[in-house]
Amino acid sequence: MAAQRGQRNGVAPGAAEVTAPIPRVTAGGPEVPAARDRARAIPEAAVARLAVYLRVLSGLQEQGAGTVSSEELAVAAGVNSAKLRKDLSYIGSYGTRGVGYEVSVLIGEIERILGLTRKHSVAVVGIGNLGHALANYGGFPGRGFPVSALFDIDADLVGIPVGGIPVDHIEDITRVCLEREVSIGVIATPPPAAQGVCDRLVAAGVQCILNFAPVVLQVPDHVEVRKVDLAVELQVLSFHVARRADGPPPVRRTVNGRVDGMVVS
Amino acid sequence: MAAQRGQRNGVAPGAAEVTAPIPRVTAGGPEVPAARDRARAIPEAAVARLAVYLRVLSGLQEQGAGTVSSEELAVAAGVNSAKLRKDLSYIGSYGTRGVGYEVSVLIGEIERILGLTRKHSVAVVGIGNLGHALANYGGFPGRGFPVSALFDIDADLVGIPVGGIPVDHIEDITRVCLEREVSIGVIATPPPAAQGVCDRLVAAGVQCILNFAPVVLQVPDHVEVRKVDLAVELQVLSFHVARRADGPPPVRRTVNGRVDGMVVS
DNA sequence: AGCTGTGAAGGACTTCACAGCC
DNA sequence: GGCTGTGAAGTCCTTCACAGCT
Numbered sequence: 348m349a350a351q352r353g354q355r356n357g358v359a360p361g362a363a364e365v366t367a368p369i370p371r372v373t374a375g376g377p378e379v380p381a382a383r384d385r386a387r388a389i390p391e392a393a394v395a396r397l398a399v400y401l402r403v404l405s406g407l408q409e410q411g412a413g414t415v416s417s418e419e420l421a422v423a424a425g426v427n428s429a430k431l432r433k434d435l436s437y438i439g440s441y442g443t444r445g446v447g448y449e450v451s452v453l454i455g456e457i458e459r460i461l462g463l464t465r466k467h468s469v470a471v472v473g474i475g476n477l478g479h480a481l482a483n484y485g486g487f488p489g490r491g492f493p494v495s496a497l498f499d500i501d502a503d504l505v506g507i508p509v510g511g512i513p514v515d516h517i518e519d520i521t522r523v524c525l526e527r528e529v530s531i532g533v534i535a536t537p538p539p540a541a542q543g544v545c546d547r548l549v550a551a552g553v554q555c556i557l558n559f560a561p562v563v564l565q566v567p568d569h570v571e572v573r574k575v576d577l578a579v580e581l582q583v584l585s586f587h588v589a590r591r592a593d594g595p596p597p598v599r600r601t602v603n604g605r606v607d608g609m610v611v612s
Numbered sequence: 613m614a615a616q617r618g619q620r621n622g623v624a625p626g627a628a629e630v631t632a633p634i635p636r637v638t639a640g641g642p643e644v645p646a647a648r649d650r651a652r653a654i655p656e657a658a659v660a661r662l663a664v665y666l667r668v669l670s671g672l673q674e675q676g677a678g679t680v681s682s683e684e685l686a687v688a689a690g691v692n693s694a695k696l697r698k699d700l701s702y703i704g705s706y707g708t709r710g711v712g713y714e715v716s717v718l719i720g721e722i723e724r725i726l727g728l729t730r731k732h733s734v735a736v737v738g739i740g741n742l743g744h745a746l747a748n749y750g751g752f753p754g755r756g757f758p759v760s761a762l763f764d765i766d767a768d769l770v771g772i773p774v775g776g777i778p779v780d781h782i783e784d785i786t787r788v789c790l791e792r793e794v795s796i797g798v799i800a801t802p803p804p805a806a807q808g809v810c811d812r813l814v815a816a817g818v819q820c821i822l823n824f825a826p827v828v829l830q831v832p833d834h835v836e837v838r839k840v841d842l843a844v845e846l847q848v849l850s851f852h853v854a855r856r857a858d859g860p861p862p863v864r865r866t867v868n869g870r871v872d873g874m875v876v877s
Numbered sequence: 878a879g880c881t882g883t884g885a886a887g888g889a890c891t892t893c894a895c896a897g898c899c
Numbered sequence: 900g901g902c903t904g905t906g907a908a909g910t911c912c913t914t915c916a917c918a919g920c921t
Binding site: 694 | 911912913914915916919920921
């Protein structure tokens with residue numbers, strides 16, 4: 348059991364070693380990064396941004412844009428253009444110097460890298476308030492992530508359709524997930540139930556989990572977990588409010604009427 | 613207008629310069645970091661983890677634990693112990709060598725640093741499926757974040773209580789937020805409405821925003837934004853599924869009924 | 878002997894800045 | 900002249916490893 352990996356910072360240390368390409372001390376020559384390794388080489392942080400670029404690009408395409416410059420795209424995505432170009436360079440060279448990027452080409456390449464050319468069935472476990480909201484998201488954000496199974500422990504909910512899908516009992520999770528080839532499990536249960544649900548999902552062959560329960564899940568190394576933690580988000584914001592309260596935003600706090608040696612008042 | 617900051621990576625570059633303590637080329641002496649600067653020095657990544665430690669510690673306290681070692685706490689929080697100790701060292705030295713940390717002390721100190729000793733009123737904008745779920749979270753994850761206002765553009769919803777709070781019309785956002793001293797705004801609207809709502813929240817003096825809409829918000833430098841982006845999370849998971857498909861995972865993909873030389877069927 | 882606290886080394890990600898192509 | 904692609908430099912974060920206290 349390894350703790351969950353790469354969330355809101357890098358990829359986990361120990362865990363990474365397992366999946367990472369073996370240091371590759373190829374006999375008879377220096378390291379020869381195979382073309383396939385390219386994907387591995389994309390920083391996790393860049394992957395998340397590629398998803399953002401993709402959304403922005405889709406918007407541009409709907410507006411009929413044919414090409415974009417790195418600067419335009421960067422502003423729309425809320426990053427600086429150097430970072431954007433670096434991110435795009437991880438997936439290849441699809442721009443034209445002096446011109447920019449062709450929107451449709453970029454969309455295609457990012458979708459390919461993110462694996463969006465294939466559909467990923469999603470199962471939502473825990474049909475409470477949040478589970479309802481998730482199930483109703485309708486095909487889930489962007490196409491490509493059809494919700495194909497819902498589970499709850501409450502027998503009264505079983506059979507009732509939510510967002511068009513009937514709820515199954517959690518006991519059937521393994522069978523149903525296998526049948527419907529679920530590749531992503533979403534945990535929206537109360538905290539105490541989360542680890543148990545996670546274990547069942549893993550047993551059912553689900554390799555990726557999106558966890559909304561405020562619990563640190565323990566999973567085997569080959570399972571990828573991402574978490575969305577409301578409490579953490581709010582507390583980080585709270586920290587910033589607090590910082591602002593003490594800290595001297597524009598100029599350093601005064602000490603005896605002085606600021607860094609400069610007389611202030 | 614600066615794009616939103618520090619999300620899933622560091623703090624933004626340009627933005628940070630504004631708040632960061634000026635490089636301090638103090639006349640006549642080396643850098644003298646004031647004690648208060650300690651908070652500034654906590655890496656964003658560490659702040660998010662502190663929130664996780666806090667939750668784990670609360671659990672331990674309920675179980676009656678008096679002290680914990682860095683190793684125990686680290687395992688429970690899903691990080692390694694060196695990182696945990698480093699994170700805790702940012703807020704001070706509250707452990708006892710040879711023994712560990714006193715649970716209650718650590719809880720108190722983390723709460724202090726995260727600014728949880730003060731309450732932060734939360735307003736939720738957009739009372740759709742997600743907004744409902746958020747409003748019903750009940751006082752919001754952990755105490756300290758009372759939901760004190762709900763807004764929607766739909767006049768039919770106005771006055772209806774959700775999770776005990778009656779919905780106000782979005783037109784009244786400025787007045788109500790000021791009256792109820794809202795410090796954190798949560799955006800759960802459809803994408804096209806998000807930027808407009810954000811602008812209104814900012815106009816109402818809200819300095820922290822948690823954004824669930826899949827849109828890159830543009831905000832002034834002094835406003836802190838964090839986003840929760842379902843589509844991005846799923847797409848990052850999708851990327852990992854795709855990676856796994858090429859690369860050699862634990863066991864190589866079958867080729868002609870064989871797996872890495874082992875007969876399969 | 879056990880465990881914390883932390884400099885220092887290492888690694889990942891970001892930004893710079895400019896060569897290279899259109 | 901304009902814009903991409905990318906080594907190199909810089910910054911931030913993580914991990915190591917051990918000194919220092921109990």
